[in-house]
Amino acid sequence: MGTSIDTPFKQSGLKVAALVLSKLKRQSLADEYERLRSAPRSKAMLTVAAVLAGLFCIALIAASFGWIGLALYFGGVVLLFR
Numbered sequence: 001m002g003t004s005i006d007t008p009f010k011q012s013g014l015k016v017a018a019l020v021l022s023k024l025k026r027q028s029l030a031d032e033y034e035r036l037r038s039a040p041r042s043k044a045m046l047t048v049a050a051v052l053a054g055l056f057c058i059a060l061i062a063a064s065f066g067w068i069g070l071a072l073y074f075g076g077v078v079l080l081f082r
Helices: 008-025 029-038 040-061 066-081
Strands: none
Touching: 008 029, 008 040, 008 066, 029 040, 040 066
């Protein structure tokens, strides 16, 4: 009972969420992506929405500290996703 993720936007969201979760959990990206793809559609979209909302909230908090906060945020993103 997997999801049928058909649009490129949804596929991109799954890939971003899988990348973030795989880095945070220290798991394989392929395993995390497949777990999200095989999850029920509502759970997969909720996970994607939560990850993207979390990244957005962290960016807003960093932006409140000005250019230094944003520089630290982007530096952390680069370190996380390298």
